Amino acid sequence: xxxxxxxxxxxxxxxxxxxxxxxxxxxxxxxxxxxxxxxxxxxxxxxxxxxxxxxxxxxxxxxxxxxxxxxxxxxxxxxxxxxxxxxxxxxxxxxxxxxxxxxxxxxxxxxxxxxxxxxxxxxxxxxxxxxxxxxxxxxxxxxxxxxxxxxxxxxxxxxxxxxxxxxxxxxxxxxxxxxxxxxxxxxxxxxxxxxxxxxxxxxxxxxxxxxxxxxxxxxxxxxxxxxxxxxxxxxxxxxxxxxxxxxxxxxxxxxxxxxxxxxxxxxxxxxxxxxxxxxxxxxxxxxxxxxxxxxxxxxxxxxxxxxxxxxxxxxxxxxxxxxxxxxxxxxxxxxxxxxxxxxxxxxxxxxxxxxxxxxxxxxxxxxxxxxxxxxxxxxxxxxxxxxxxxxxxxxxxxxxxxxxxxxxxxxxxxxxxxxxxxxxxxxxxxxxxxxxxxxxxxxxxxxxxxxxxxxxxxxxxxxxxx
Amino acid sequence: xxxxxxxxxxxxxxxxxxxxxxxxxxxxxxxxxxxxxxxxxxxxxxxxxxxxxxxxxxxxxxxxxxxxxxxxxxxxxxxxxxxxxxxxxxxxxxxxxxxxxxxxxxxxxxxxxxxxxxxxxxxxxxxxxxxxxxxxxxxxxxxxxxxxxxxxxxxxxxxxxxxxxxxxxxxxxxxxxxxxxxxxxxxxxxxxxxxxxxxxxxxxxxxxxxxxxxxxxxxxxxxxxxxxxxxxxxxxxxxxxxxxxxxxxxxxxxxxxxxxxxxxxxxxxxxxxxxxxxxxxxxxxxxxxxxxxxxxxxxxxxxxxxxxxxxxxxxxxxxxxxxxxxxxxxxxxxxxxxxxxxxxxxxxxxxxxxxxxxxxxxxxxxxxxxxxxxxxxxxxxxxxxxxxxxxxxxxxxxxxxxxxxxxxxxxxxxxxxxxxxxxxxxxxxxxxxxxxxxxxxxxxxxxxxxxxxxxxxxxxxxxxxx
Numbered sequence: 001x002x003x004x005x006x007x008x009x010x011x012x013x014x015x016x017x018x019x020x021x022x023x024x025x026x027x028x029x030x031x032x033x034x035x036x037x038x039x040x041x042x043x044x045x046x047x048x049x050x051x052x053x054x055x056x057x058x059x060x061x062x063x064x065x066x067x068x069x070x071x072x073x074x075x076x077x078x079x080x081x082x083x084x085x086x087x088x089x090x091x092x093x094x095x096x097x098x099x100x101x102x103x104x105x106x107x108x109x110x111x112x113x114x115x116x117x118x119x120x121x122x123x124x125x126x127x128x129x130x131x132x133x134x135x136x137x138x139x140x141x142x143x144x145x146x147x148x149x150x151x152x153x154x155x156x157x158x159x160x161x162x163x164x165x166x167x168x169x170x171x172x173x174x175x176x177x178x179x180x181x182x183x184x185x186x187x188x189x190x191x192x193x194x195x196x197x198x199x200x201x202x203x204x205x206x207x208x209x210x211x212x213x214x215x216x217x218x219x220x221x222x223x224x225x226x227x228x229x230x231x232x233x234x235x236x237x238x239x240x241x242x243x244x245x246x247x248x249x250x251x252x253x254x255x256x257x258x259x260x261x262x263x264x265x266x267x268x269x270x271x272x273x274x275x276x277x278x279x280x281x282x283x284x285x286x287x288x289x290x291x292x293x294x295x296x297x298x299x300x301x302x303x304x305x306x307x308x309x310x311x312x313x314x315x316x317x318x319x320x321x322x323x324x325x326x327x328x329x330x331x332x333x334x335x336x337x338x339x340x341x342x343x344x345x346x347x348x349x350x351x352x353x354x355x356x357x358x359x360x361x362x363x364x365x366x367x368x369x370x371x372x373x374x375x376x377x378x379x380x381x382x383x384x385x386x387x388x389x390x391x392x393x394x395x396x397x398x399x400x401x402x403x404x405x406x407x408x409x410x411x412x413x414x415x416x417x418x419x420x421x422x423x424x425x426x427x428x429x430x431x432x433x434x435x436x437x438x439x440x441x442x443x444x445x446x447x448x449x450x451x452x453x454x455x456x457x458x459x460x461x462x463x464x465x466x
Numbered sequence: 467x468x469x470x471x472x473x474x475x476x477x478x479x480x481x482x483x484x485x486x487x488x489x490x491x492x493x494x495x496x497x498x499x500x501x502x503x504x505x506x507x508x509x510x511x512x513x514x515x516x517x518x519x520x521x522x523x524x525x526x527x528x529x530x531x532x533x534x535x536x537x538x539x540x541x542x543x544x545x546x547x548x549x550x551x552x553x554x555x556x557x558x559x560x561x562x563x564x565x566x567x568x569x570x571x572x573x574x575x576x577x578x579x580x581x582x583x584x585x586x587x588x589x590x591x592x593x594x595x596x597x598x599x600x601x602x603x604x605x606x607x608x609x610x611x612x613x614x615x616x617x618x619x620x621x622x623x624x625x626x627x628x629x630x631x632x633x634x635x636x637x638x639x640x641x642x643x644x645x646x647x648x649x650x651x652x653x654x655x656x657x658x659x660x661x662x663x664x665x666x667x668x669x670x671x672x673x674x675x676x677x678x679x680x681x682x683x684x685x686x687x688x689x690x691x692x693x694x695x696x697x698x699x700x701x702x703x704x705x706x707x708x709x710x711x712x713x714x715x716x717x718x719x720x721x722x723x724x725x726x727x728x729x730x731x732x733x734x735x736x737x738x739x740x741x742x743x744x745x746x747x748x749x750x751x752x753x754x755x756x757x758x759x760x761x762x763x764x765x766x767x768x769x770x771x772x773x774x775x776x777x778x779x780x781x782x783x784x785x786x787x788x789x790x791x792x793x794x795x796x797x798x799x800x801x802x803x804x805x806x807x808x809x810x811x812x813x814x815x816x817x818x819x820x821x822x823x824x825x826x827x828x829x830x831x832x833x834x835x836x837x838x839x840x841x842x843x844x845x846x847x848x849x850x851x852x853x854x855x856x857x858x859x860x861x862x863x864x865x866x867x868x869x870x871x872x873x874x875x876x877x878x879x880x881x882x883x884x885x886x887x888x889x890x891x892x893x894x895x896x897x898x899x900x901x902x903x904x905x906x907x908x909x910x911x912x913x914x915x916x917x918x919x920x921x922x923x924x925x926x927x928x929x930x931x932x
């Protein structure tokens with residue numbers, strides 16, 4: 001576990017004292033004695049600072065320098081007599097507990113907690129990250145929420161790492177959102193970040209106002225805010241607090257859209273609210289990992305509640321009932337086309353009853369055509385047997401095109417449908433949603449190219465890589 | 467072909483005159499008569515400008531405004547008497563022809579032309595883009611090259627759209643590069659952009675100095691510059707000229723690395739030279755579509771030949787012989803893991819003799835573990851049967867990790883190898899290269915995690931999405 005190792009100096013001292021990670025130790029610095037459990041170095045922490053879990057529950061980093069002494073604690077139990085620091089921290093905790101009494105005058109929102117880093121903590125022994133089972137725990141750490149909202153209900157249908165979720169989880173979330181949205185000012189969903197953008201896309205198709213049709217442009221009447229964290233809440237660098245504060249401001253705002261609210265930059269200065277169908281996790285670990293693709297973020301939200309609208313294509317809050325349409329056919333798949341890629345995977349999927357495939361092509365939406373392993377026959381066969389073949393681009397940014405090059409025109413002629421500037425993940429989920437409603441290939445094609453939930457933009461804009 | 471349509475006003479006028487795309491017409495504006503073939507509107511051109519192919523071979527855009535007259539040409543043949551504009555253009559062409567005589571005092575480079583947009587032109591009738599068969603054609607358009615280099619040899623092993631290339635093409639290119647590199651100052655490869663970054667990665671593994679080993683850090687002794695174009699050379703917005711000019715400066719520079727040289731911004735101000743193993747096409751159509759991932763570009767190159775080194779991890783030019791090691795096993799594949807993804811594809815690939823699979827996981831390198839369609843068993847079976855399973859991230863930016871979360875540790879215990887900050891495409895090609903040299907799983911694992919050609923960086927840095 002190289003990343004979590006302390007500096008040579010600290011390791012030498014620990015070895016000398018026979019101290020191991022997870023043991024109770026005392027650190028003496030400037031006459032202050034701190035006692036607690038020795039944690040591994042934080043993933044992003046300073047190699048030369050000892051991290052202690054104090055009895056108050058708080059972690060503290062102590063710079064290891066001349067004059068600092070490390071020793072085994074005399075007892076394995078927390079001391080009875082508290083240090084000055086602990087008394088100070090105790091006072092802060094009391095103040096926090098106070099704040100748990102919600103202010104009844106604040107707008108009521110519902111929170112759906114599903115798991116993920118935002119609801120996780122570091123295990124002191126292994127350095128790994130584990131789920132916390134009580135979603136209240138992260139609220140307890142953010143007293144500021146009390147000044148913004150009243151969380152009237154926390155629904156916790158399951159606790160899952162988001163990489164383990166699938167359409168059944170999206171359905172449970174969608175059902176709960178529709179239910180709660182009709183009884184509150186807005187809904188916040190806490191969720192793991194890995195597939196947060198898949199869930200936001202699924203909700204964007206499954207949820208709509210009662211008066212709207214499944215195959216036409218649809219929307220919700222109140223804010224639906226999905227939020228996660230890239231660093232767990234017991235880490236100093238956690239993004240949990242600001243993400244939840246900004247999400248709370250959004251949940252009671254007039255922006256009646258479904259989107260993801262996460263850090264907008266690496267600093268703790270603002271969050272972006274990014275449309276659920278135009279967003280993607282673009283970094284394994286940065287706090288600003290979620291980026292809008294091919295359009296501007298809906299809004300920029302500061303810690304203090306200021307909201308700046310960046311995209312005029314938004315809906316206003318109304319009181320219309322929202323319904324969850326859970327018809328979904330999960331016999332869908334994504335395949336990537338690249339040099340040497342195996343077109344027979346299409347045949348295998350069809351043999352296994354798959355009814356629609358999104359091919360993530362290269363550039364403007366290409367697959368190998370005049371190549372040794374040409375995709376031509378397999379795509380032709382798929383289209384002729386009524387399987388929908390959609391084409392997106394693995395460049396992520398930009399828009400596919402069925403005209404510009406000869407190979408594109410061939411692909412289009414075979415029956416494959418180039419899906420404008422839709423993200424691969426969004427096209428995949430939209431396809432499952434459409435297949436849940438119709439089996440008619442012409443209808444599937446037409447709805448795939450209809451802009452139902454702002455998944456297609458007329459003109460791609462927004463940020464790019466600097 | 468909506469994108470290529472003229473404005474309503476022009477269409478109305480054309481209809482009135484009974485003129486169709488591809489016909490010979492006359493446009494009269496300010497007493498100047500221009501005659502030529504009517505082209506469709508350029509992809510990025512002004513809707514309200516008529517595009518004519520003049521008899522000189524040049525395209526001209528004429529703003530359609532009050533006083534402009536369009537009519538059918540009287541003859542279907544080029545006129546004998548030239549207009550003033552045509553005479554002017556003829557003079558320019560003569561000057562161009564002059565420049566085709568290379569300056570013998572300039573450093574000698576070889577050019578390998580493989581096809582792609584950089585060697586393509588718009589078909590006047592359909593508006594589609596076709597290959598030009600003579601690679602000299604693009605040089606003919608860029609007289610500036612004469613002041614930089616002497617192209618001693620143009621090798622044209624094939625003309626392919628890059629989406630149709632595979633490992634056999636990489637081998638042909640690698641062989642030619644090694645051959646030419648030993649007889650020149652540097653090599654330029656013109657190539658389609660869709661899979662340019664696959665080829666640059668393949669060359670980075672296949673080429674090395676004669677004294678170096680296949681399974682250790684290796685390098686080349688002179689510059690190997692891959693270049694493409696996002697817009698064909700007969701378009702006003704073409705990036706061909708600047709990309710080739712900057713590539714020429716690089717080919718004679720002291721930077722003995724393999725990389726891609728393309729526009730660094732949307733303007734015609736500079737190019738970036740980006741390492742062949744740390745680069746990806748990130749936009750379907752922007753001229754600055756190629757971006758460095760997880761490290762800084764090697765250098766910034768201006769039109770005037772100024773080169774600014776941005777990354778100190780480069781090699782100096784030497785005279786050591788470069789060899790092409792073409793051992794490659796193409797029974798390799800990329801699979802994407804996502805909610806609802808089909809783990810049985812692994813079994814199918816193994817049944818079809820695939821010997822290595824790169825799984826593009828979510829976030830820090832996850833696949834569904836505690837999910838209905840868990841990947842656990844299939845990965846376990848693959849690893850136990852000696853098939854290499856590598857894990858990268860579909861976030862593209864960042865680094866996978868085998869420790870932080872429980873699911874990561876499970877995946878790692880099954881035998882899957884998390885591949886640091888390697889790009890999926892690069893990991894795929896590196897795997898084929900390694901499998902071409904050894905069948906021993908432990909050796910494969912160890913070389914996959916060895917930094918052979920700067921495909922792994924110790925600390926990910928560089929640009930991100932703004």
